[in-house]
Amino acid sequence: MATRVIPPRILKKLRYNTTTKPLNAAHPSISPVIAPPSLFERSPSPVADAVSTTSTTMETANLNLDDAERLFASVSTEKLLRSSAVLHATAVGPMVDLGMWLMKSPVFQTGLPKDLIMAATKETFFSHFCAGEDAAAAGRSISALKEAGLRGMLVYGVEDAHENDGCDRNLKGFLHTVDVSKSLPPSSVSFVIVKITAICPMTLLERMSDLLRWQQKDPSFVLPWKQDSLPIFAESSPLYHTQKRPEPLTPEEESDLQLANQRLLELCQRCEEANMPLLVDAEHTTVQPAIDYFTYSSSIRHNKDDNPIVFGTIQTYLKDAKERLLLTTKAAEKMGVPLGFKLVRGAYMSTESKLAESFGYASPIHNTIQETHNCFNGCSSFLLEKIANGPGSISVVLATHNIESGKLAAAKAYELGVGKVNHKLEFAQLYGMSEALSFGLSNAGFQVSKYMPFGPVDMVMPYLLRRAEENRGLLAASGFDRQLMRKELGRRLKAAMF
Numbered sequence: 231m232a233t234r235v236i237p238p239r240i241l242k243k244l245r246y247n248t249t250t251k252p253l254n255a256a257h258p259s260i261s262p263v264i265a266p267p268s269l270f271e272r273s274p275s276p277v278a279d280a281v282s283t284t285s286t287t288m289e290t291a292n293l294n295l296d297d298a299e300r301l302f303a304s305v306s307t308e309k310l311l312r313s314s315a316v317l318h319a320t321a322v323g324p325m326v327d328l329g330m331w332l333m334k335s336p337v338f339q340t341g342l343p344k345d346l347i348m349a350a351t352k353e354t355f356f357s358h359f360c361a362g363e364d365a366a367a368a369g370r371s372i373s374a375l376k377e378a379g380l381r382g383m384l385v386y387g388v389e390d391a392h393e394n395d396g397c398d399r400n401l402k403g404f405l406h407t408v409d410v411s412k413s414l415p416p417s418s419v420s421f422v423i424v425k426i427t428a429i430c431p432m433t434l435l436e437r438m439s440d441l442l443r444w445q446q447k448d449p450s451f452v453l454p455w456k457q458d459s460l461p462i463f464a465e466s467s468p469l470y471h472t473q474k475r476p477e478p479l480t481p482e483e484e485s486d487l488q489l490a491n492q493r494l495l496e497l498c499q500r501c502e503e504a505n506m507p508l509l510v511d512a513e514h515t516t517v518q519p520a521i522d523y524f525t526y527s528s529s530i531r532h533n534k535d536d537n538p539i540v541f542g543t544i545q546t547y548l549k550d551a552k553e554r555l556l557l558t559t560k561a562a563e564k565m566g567v568p569l570g571f572k573l574v575r576g577a578y579m580s581t582e583s584k585l586a587e588s589f590g591y592a593s594p595i596h597n598t599i600q601e602t603h604n605c606f607n608g609c610s611s612f613l614l615e616k617i618a619n620g621p622g623s624i625s626v627v628l629a630t631h632n633i634e635s636g637k638l639a640a641a642k643a644y645e646l647g648v649g650k651v652n653h654k655l656e657f658a659q660l661y662g663m664s665e666a667l668s669f670g671l672s673n674a675g676f677q678v679s680k681y682m683p684f685g686p687v688d689m690v691m692p693y694l695l696r697r698a699e700e701n702r703g704l705l706a707a708s709g710f711d712r713q714l715m716r717k718e719l720g721r722r723l724k725a726a727m728f
């Protein structure tokens with residue numbers, strides 16, 4: 231078992247060493263944003279200083295998530311109080327229902343009621359789960375995160391687009407996000423996130439997915455628009471969405487596809503210039519084949535020299551996830567293409583089950599939650615081993631709030647000698663969620679990012695609520711954090727009194 235005890239001074243240097251190429255290697259700073267006092271403001275605490283010196287010993291075999299004082303050392307009491315209150319509120323199912331109802335109700339769409347709701351939301355849920363109303367504000371939140379030892383993934387919080395005009399507008403937002411990331415302190419932004427459904431019309435993604443599925447059923451079916459890609463389906467992949475042979479793309483659809491290709495190309499090129507990895511989110515299976523197609527064809531084009539620019543997402547709640555991961559990595563290895571993956575469990579459980587049922591098929595999601603856990607942990611081990619043993623062609627983001635998966639992956643990475651100094655592994659949690667796990671992993675010496683949506687309140691809140699609706703279990707499962715926060719708040723209160 232490899233044991234690493236690296237002097238803090240050296241690790242500090244390694245962290246920003248541009249020659250070792252982290253997931254996002256350092257880029258020149260254009261106009262650093264000065265962080266105002268904010269949520270992740272570092273409180274003057276002797277424990278925080280102790281953390282910064284002891285955190286570098288890669289004590290990952292024993293990920294310490296019990297010491298609330300140490301975990302929240304960099305979080306101000308004000309922030310801790312608000313986080314605790316917001317997490318308690320969102321853990322109550324009816325609160326999410328109320329939020330959905332308020333956002334949809336015509337009464338709250340205009341005038342004073344709308345202003346009141348937006349103002350209340352902004353000060354509470356929005357500022358807890360979102361990085362700010364624009365890229366500059368998000369930049370300030372990122373700077374504050376950096377002070378606390380974490381990094382940020384910038385998520386321009388837009389909804390799906392249905393027309394080319396909307397796609398063009400969204401592209402501008404994504405490009406601006408890359409530019410802002412470039413202007414922030416080196417390595418403080420780990421990724422810029424893109425939703426392909428925001429830069430390619432949904433109906434086209436559905437049509438492409440149908441055509442790709444039919445080609446999987448019938449390999450002689452020719453798709454003239456298809457560029458070099460990697461395997462998108464495995465033997466076990468569900469194809470029930472496409473019941474009959476689809477018509478080829480019309481000239482108008484082909485022209486829309488050209489435009490979508492150009493948008494993605496422009497975004498990838500901007501990321502390449504900035505040396506900023508682009509992480510493609512995964513969506514539901516109706517459109518995921520087209521998203522994977524775009525991801526892998528861009529990976530072939532832009533991922534070079536052991537430095538992936540384009541990262542895809544694997545949803546391990548899907549029964550075919552592991553098989554697809556094996557096929558794709560094998561094909562990429564053969565072609566010499568470095569790949570990057572974000573591993574998640576998946577956020578569209580109810581949509582997937584209902585859709586499969588409507589076709590009379592079994593859900594594509596594992597029958598039990600334990601099988602999903604096993605799949606996530608199995609894929610995570612597989613990728614960590616690839617990083618440790620392979621020729622350096624794989625990078626991975628383990629995006630999870632699951633404590634057990636975090637502990638298992640940390641122990642495995644420790645055992646394999648894969649850690650912060652390796653720069654091929656990043657852990658990630660949503661902004662405002664699982665702070666204990668994020669700080670614990672960071673204290674143990676790993677790179678940890680928060681997934682940070684930003685945008686105007688009325689644009690981002692519907693986006694967040696829709697995700698909250700699908701992910702009720704996630705919000706309700708914040709109990710571990712809430713308990714630790716209560717403990718730390720109690721300790722601080724006692725310390726202030728005596």
Ligand SMILES: Cc1cc2nc3c(=O)[nH]c(=O)nc-3n(C[C@H](O)[C@H](O)[C@H](O)COP(=O)(O)OP(=O)(O)OC[C@H]3O[C@@H](n4cnc5c(N)ncnc54)[C@H](O)[C@@H]3O)c2cc1C
Pocket residue numbers: 510511512513543545547574575576577578579595596597598599600601602629630631632658659660680681701702703704707
């Ligand atoms: C940084 C980041 C990026 C993300 N990006 C994406 C993305 O691009 N696409 C996407 O789809 N999701 C994404 N997610 C959300 C993610 O997929 C999960 O919904 C969420 O993180 C909860 O899973 P967890 O790993 O945190 O584990 P846990 O907290 O353990 O969550 C377990 C949840 O898994 C669900 N579940 C899965 N399989 C089963 C099953 N067989 N039976 C019952 N319940 C089951 C349940 O809802 C349960 O609440 C992202 C999450 C993070 C942190």
